Amino acid sequence: MTTHTTQEGSAPKGLEPLEASFPSSHKIALPVEHGGFTMQVPKRRIHVSAGEPPVDVYDSSGPQGCDLRQGLPTPRAEWVRGRVPGPGGNVSQMHYARKGVVTEEMAYVAVREGCDPEFVRSEVARGRAIIPANVKHTELEPMIIGRNFLVKINSNIGNSAVSSSIEEEVDKLSWSVRWGADTVMDLSTGPDIHRTREHILRNAPVPIGTVPIYQCLEKVDGKIEDLTIDLFLETLEEQCEQGVDYFTIHAGVLLRYVPLTAKRVTGIVSRGGSIMAKWCLAHHEESFLYTHFERICELMKRYDVSFSLGDGLRPGCLADANDEAQFGELETLGELTQIAWKHDVQVMIEGPGHVPMDKIKENIDKQIEVCHEAPFYTLGPLVTDVAPGYDHITSAIGAAMIGWWGTAMLCYVTPKEHLGLPNKKDVKDGVIAYKIAAHAADVAKGHKGARDWDDALSKARFEFRWQDQFNLSLDPVTARDYHDETLPAEGAKVAHFCSMCGPHFCSMKITEDVREYAREKGVVDGEALDAGMAEKSAEFLKQGGEIYR
């Protein structure tokens, strides 16, 4: 692996240790043997008191304590060593899956998700799930995106011409995965696009996605009409070599869809979509992404880069949701999916955007139908346009719903959406809002074991195990700080009450009484109760009728 130094020259600040973000947690590694390798699948183990079992949660945080200038270790290098393809070769996970081969990545993912490796293989083979894993991204801890697995979230980072440094972006990457981002997109559009990406990839334990047309546009000095397929393929290859795991490619923006956006309130809001629309208008041709799609597939299968087929015509406001332009493009993405699959190239489909709640389900239902069950990957959607500054919330509402209904990955939105570039706090706020949405979706889908985490926390809450309640939460330190604002004393954290009700109003304490009574009588239904009730009532009053201590 190459050693990288930041141009800025200063030592990277690095993050606080994992334990500072997650007290009473530590990383564990579940060993898995496959193909002669012993792989280590990470989990975060949350220790709980009172004899309760620890809670092991999915962990995307990656190796800790590495020097950002050196990059992460590359355990995957040996798994992929034998996979370098000859001319016309194919190293995609879908390719192996369809040949009946369970790859190291599939075996790894199976342990990570708690399912059978053969099930992983079959889902990848039929295109209902993808494992974005460029063979050149050897720092990767493989993960899977598909609606029969845990719902995933993506965070976006990247500098622009007007803001932020490489080091800041790498810092946001590490911060994103710390809080739970499953993939990260580098959306940089600034001058240092190649070098920024290199630093990001070498420090990325998660799949990295890009929108290659941005770099192409830098290469032609912003002259959209000068973009060509050759420049595009050259740029793709450059990024393939670096190890990018998935490309957003807006190949579905067809000439005939463009005028359909003219009457929209917000027209075309996707950057890639608007670039391709302008190219189409300028040349009066279908875009080179569409007409040369198979050449793109030929390249991507040699590295196993996955498509994230971009929704260039996604709605940018509620008024434009579910219109002809959007759904026309979606059908084209479905056609392109089948072409990619002919080449065994993995595909996911991007979706909106801004959609009122009553129109969300139609999006996922239609996507599943016309895109042949390829995984859906949506941005939110935001369910109202009136709350800039709070769009992590407006969009987490839509994201939770569309995740429940079958969307496989949710692209986060930060509080800065529509207003500016996110800082570290915004990244964390966005990731946590989306962890909430994704987990709520897993629970609503009845995903095996998903609710165990909720139940463990609820039990801790009911039993006044305050530290356990904090430690089990998505953001333990914030939970603890909020508690301490009202009742800072250490003693309050073992108290059998809290600041909301005080010691004389605690419903949870009263419930213990009810429970104890039922336990004694062995009753859990009304019929069995009456007999012993009068007797118990008398006894209860005799004892003082008081349970507060």
Place this chain on the structure above:
Amino acid sequence: MTTHTTQEGSAPKGLEPLEASFPSSHKIALPVEHGGFTMQVPKRRIHVSAGEPPVDVYDSSGPQGCDLRQGLPTPRAEWVRGRVPGPGGNVSQMHYARKGVVTEEMAYVAVREGCDPEFVRSEVARGRAIIPANVKHTELEPMIIGRNFLVKINSNIGNSAVSSSIEEEVDKLSWSVRWGADTVMDLSTGPDIHRTREHILRNAPVPIGTVPIYQCLEKVDGKIEDLTIDLFLETLEEQCEQGVDYFTIHAGVLLRYVPLTAKRVTGIVSRGGSIMAKWCLAHHEESFLYTHFERICELMKRYDVSFSLGDGLRPGCLADANDEAQFGELETLGELTQIAWKHDVQVMIEGPGHVPMDKIKENIDKQIEVCHEAPFYTLGPLVTDVAPGYDHITSAIGAAMIGWWGTAMLCYVTPKEHLGLPNKKDVKDGVIAYKIAAHAADVAKGHKGARDWDDALSKARFEFRWQDQFNLSLDPVTARDYHDETLPAEGAKVAHFCSMCGPHFCSMKITEDVREYAREKGVVDGEALDAGMAEKSAEFLKQGGEIYR
């Protein structure tokens, strides 16, 4: 009106002026003539640039600039003067509605909601909507709660034995309504419960709700088994006289439901519910709230206090959602609704709580059925239990969904839920998360005109009218501050780009091109496009093919 002085003696700090929270907004009053009175119905008018019409939004903020020690003006005093009932009399809105009378409150509400007064009357008459409006609460600006009107939100304030002062609570009241709370519940449990409530009511332009059993419990020094119907009625009357507009009464906690909670993960989490459960166990009797329910109705109709029938057995975690205890109680609340309606007493029904997304719809569908369409008023629901510190988000997700499906009012949850008492920042965060949920629900329901606000903001966004975008948002100052963090210069706020993309990547600018083309050609569909496309393409390139400035 009595003049009140705070025991603390210090002058109330008061809030920043309305204009500081909402730049380019000012309050307007729509005059309405009814019954010989001229009433003033408030709206907030948001001024927009570029010749666009102003946007008038629902406004709950109440009269501004009043001295908290003096209370608000009492315009409603003259409307209700003739309504004082004799013995057995009834002054409820439902009573008048059923007699065919459109009250001042109904006429006021009709203007506020933009609908016909007769429609308001008919909805109140059939119990599908309520206007909580104690005749003693003369500071009130009437509002309506029902699923055919705008979805409303409630904020909770109130001190406990361990925290906060009266002045802080009145401050939170004013702050709540500033940001959009439609009703406020005073959940105080501390020593100064009567005086706190008095200060709150005299400064409340919105309906105030309470849970009277809390004060009763103070009166018996926390000895639950000493609670009696006489003490309860005496306390109700005290609160009726003060002007409380609705009472949460947990009259549906029946003896036979209590053991059903024994196997729950979190038992009984409602304070009122647990108090009544303990009373039932101690006496081995149905609770006095249930057995003397008609006496309670008799009292409440003399003041027109509305029932908020409490869900004492609501689930406190996902694991306990939609169980037999919860739905058993809901059926009892339906029976009690019919008894209240026999007395023409207005009723709404409280609902959960903690519910996974896939179980939310069952709650509202069942409530509508068994409670005969009485308005539903839910707390969230939270859709996951793993995010203490972020429960305004976990619950806004469920609230938006259940609002869309027919819930009439959403009780807010702040980031401090389960952890501590909310401060002013938490109150604002909770209110805004719930304004998002309620508005998203209005839009999804297709409520007349609801989306106009979104469309006005989206149009401003598309046209780079930054100040309009800020001013039209739920929280303009936060939106502006977020923008300024990345691009602070004043010039950037008239720029036709933003920090996310920079000047060379602006999809919105490219879209203008597309739009202009379509406008020239008069085309909005693909068929009409082809003919002129080649010509346009040549022309476009000749002009430089470049629209960036």
